[in-house]
Amino acid sequence: MQPLFIYNTVTRKKEEFKPINPPFVGFYVCGPTLYSDVHIGNCRTFTSFDIMYRYLLHLGYKVRYVRNITDVGHLEDEVAGEGEDRIGKQARIKQLEPMEIVQRYSFGFREVMSLLNTLPPSIEPTASGHIPEQIEMIENIIKNGFAYVEDGNVYFNVEKFAEANNYGILSGRSIEDQLNNTRDLDGQQEKKGRLDFALWKKAKPEHIMRWKSPWSIGFPGWHIECSAMSQKYLGNTFDIHGGGMDLIPTHHTNEIAQSVGCCGQAPVNYWVHTNMLTLNGQKMSRSLGNVFLPVELFTGKKLSSNSPSATPSQAILEDKHPLFDKAFSPMAVRFFMMQTHYRSTLDFSxxxxxxxxxxxxxxxxxxxxxxxxxxxxxxxxxxxxxxxxxxxxxxxxxxxxxxxxxxxxxxxxxxxxxxxxxxxxxxxxxxxxxxxxxxxxxxxxxxxxEANNKANNVLDNVVNVLLNMRNQAKTDKNFTLSDEIRNKLIEAGIQIKDSKEGSTWKLN
RNA sequence: GGUCCUGUGGCCGAGCGGCUAGGCUGAGCUCUGCAAAAGCUCCUACAGCGGUUCGAAUCCGCUCGGGACCUCCA
CATH class of the missing domain: 1.20.120.640 (Anticodon-binding domain of a subclass of class I aminoacyl-tRNA synthetases)
Structure with missing residues (x-):
């Protein structure tokens, strides 16, 4: 087997990939939070990991590729542990069940990823489908002394954890640095330490999604789902964990802390992170609002404000999109993404x-x-x-x-x-x-x-009839006619290529 | 303010101490009835200033740009 080198965020070096149990490989990627449509920057990340998945398969590994769907627990203000659940909020605004929100956007997400020809993961677990696993993990973390309960909420005690562990192993930041150089934040009253984060939150009355737990009727924190689900499907320590670079300092840092706090061992051997997609040099993100959607790129048109969804097969489109000169096919977009290395920023133009x-x-x-x-x-x-x-x-x-x-x-x-x-x-x-x-x-x-359907076969035949006529005209030195056929075909969007063996054509 | 990344030819984009990727654009040539397509050739760059080295785009320092993270984000 070819020796494969992978850049590991933990060591900041390329390391030879050695699976724990060859030929099996456990591969986990943090998937999207489905409170709105995925944008093209999200797609870039999942496309990058699709290449890795495909290459591992090609090399002969038996890969279990787990990519989660976050459908609960992702608050608007994570650090304070406050604000509404992102999905719950959309459900309230749109007067739908939270599961309807998730269903709508996961449908769109899958369709877009399919257009981009990414392979489906082996398992696509949802956070809401793994509440018991998350509760059990939180219980273990509490038992091990790394979490505390405060009025129905459970928080991870980062400073306690950092006494015997390197909390900043991924980000490369020391705990002192992180404690001292953080912006002023509100809503910290319940936490003992400013870096502490929620494992379980008590539901406020307006909260739609809620489950019973030993501490309160509530919902899990954002980070715990990935720890619980990766552990369930891939084991206490598995091979590769991926995600966007922006997840390093918080989400993945806390994931490691939780897993170590629960099981006493590092959860992952190779941490792999993809860089961001930028627009005019600035990161594309939902919070900055500088996003465009896959369907807009694929059609060159703007999504109508009254379109019920951005799922390509259902989207209602308006005029030409101001950002795009034309439509770009999913495969052209995929190729464009691959002309830049996954650890470099990809600037769109x-x-x-x-x-x-x-x-x-x-x-x-x-x-x-x-x-x-x-x-x-x-x-x-x-x-x-x-x-x-x-x-x-x-x-x-x-x-x-x-x-x-x-x-x-x-x-x-x-x-x-x-x-x-x-x-x-x-x-x-x-x-x-x-x-x-x-x-x-x-x-x-x-x-x-090009779809190989009936219409295309007919087109093929029709164009060949015209090419034969043109060739006869050329043989007869009737260049007026042969050029007319060529020019009319170009106008119709068909490009002719002449060679010694004859003429071929393609759609322009 | 702190931490980290980054600056390559007209544009995009590899490169990780020596052998000076690749694509797109532009110019010329070959082929062709003329074009197109294809091939060949050309335009040979590493932000600036110092340093290390026999040798630096590549290592080190400083300066000046750009960005990410430190709040949610793939």
Whole structure:
């Protein structure tokens, strides 16, 4: 098996990946809080982890990929432990059951992720479906002396925990630093320490979602769900835990504290974090309001304010979106995301996206050319070496930009062979097909977008009739007619490519 | 204010001490009836100033930009 190196946030180094129980791999990713539609920045994160999941599968690992859905417990003001539950608030505003809110947005979330061709996780557990597990974990944390009860609320005692443990192991910040350099905050009256966080909250009367617990009728804190669910499905210590970088200092830091506080062992061997998607250099986030939605990017249009949802198949759209020059297909967007490494910020712009789209088309066009390549007895290229370079790129912390650079080498070789400017053996051609199948389709998760339906077959036939007429005109040196056919087809959105073997076409 | 990350050619974006990715754009050439497509060639950059080194985009220091986190966020 290829040695794979993964950047570990804990050590801040790339480390060789060694699973606890090969070939099994436990992989947990913090999923979305479904109180509104996911935006394209959320999608970037889940797409990045999809590449990792796909590559691990390709390498032969048996991966259990768990990605949670947060449907309860995420307060508007986490640090104070105050404010409404985010989902409960939307439920109240929209006069729906909280589960209706979650159902609506999880439907949209899944549809968008499916359009982006991400594989579904093995398990998608919800926080509300794991209340007993969370209560049991809280009981253990209390038993171990790391949490205290205050008027029906349970808080994690961070300073107590930090006496014997490195609380800031992920963020690299010392406990003193965190205690002393925090902004002034309100609503801290119940907590003993300013870094303490809620494990269980007593429900106020207006709170819709509530469960019985030993401490009060209430609901779990935000961080405990991931600790409880990852432990349930992956064990006390598992291989990889991922999430957005913005989760490092609070959510993941507290997750570690809870798990260690409960079980006395580090929950995760490799912590992996993806960088943010930015818009004009600024992080895209729901709280900043600078978000746009996948459906808007895929259509180039603005979501109508009276659209019941942003689920692509149901969205009501208005005029052209002010941010986009045009629509960008999900696969072009996916390719665009992969041209930047997952640990770098990805800045959105029409120019960058258009450039990616063209590059992606070139890769797909070369794949079609590859199917009809003529082989030679000798070869002028080292295709096996190219294949290994593709693996080297992925083994180096999932370096998709370098992988793509290597694939463009393959594109050049394919096109040159097609132009009879270099030679490939039949075996080379088979290896190139394997490279495409493995890296482009299976690992990067790209796919051909034209639907192979009846209408397309008819179109294919119709265009071929016209191309034959044009070729006859060319043979007859009737260039007025041949050019007219070409120009009319271009106007109709069809681009013709002539070659020695004949003419092909594609949609523009 | 504190902690950390970052600054690469017209644009995007790799790079982790030597062999100067890749894409997009632009120019020229080949092919072509003319185009398009494709191929080839060219435009060879590392914010600034110092330092370490035989050698630095890459390490160190300072200066100036940009960003993230320290409150919820993927």
């Amino acid at each position: 029409n120019e960058a996206l258009t450039a990616s789209e063209k590059g992606f088309e070139r890769i797909i066009d070369a794949f079609k050319t590859l199917q009809n390549l003529t082989s030679s007895n000798s070869s002028s290229e080292d295709i096996k070496a190219l294949q290994q370079k593709c693996y080297d790129a992925m083994n180096d912390d999932f370096n998709t930009p370098v992988l793509i650079a290597n694939l463009f080498d393959a594109v050049r070789i394919i096109n040159s062979c097609n132009d009879k400017k270099l030679n490939l053996t039949q075996n080379d051609i088979e290896v190139l097909k394997t490279i495409y199948n493995d890296f482009v389709f299976n690992i990067m998760g790209l796919k051909l977008e």
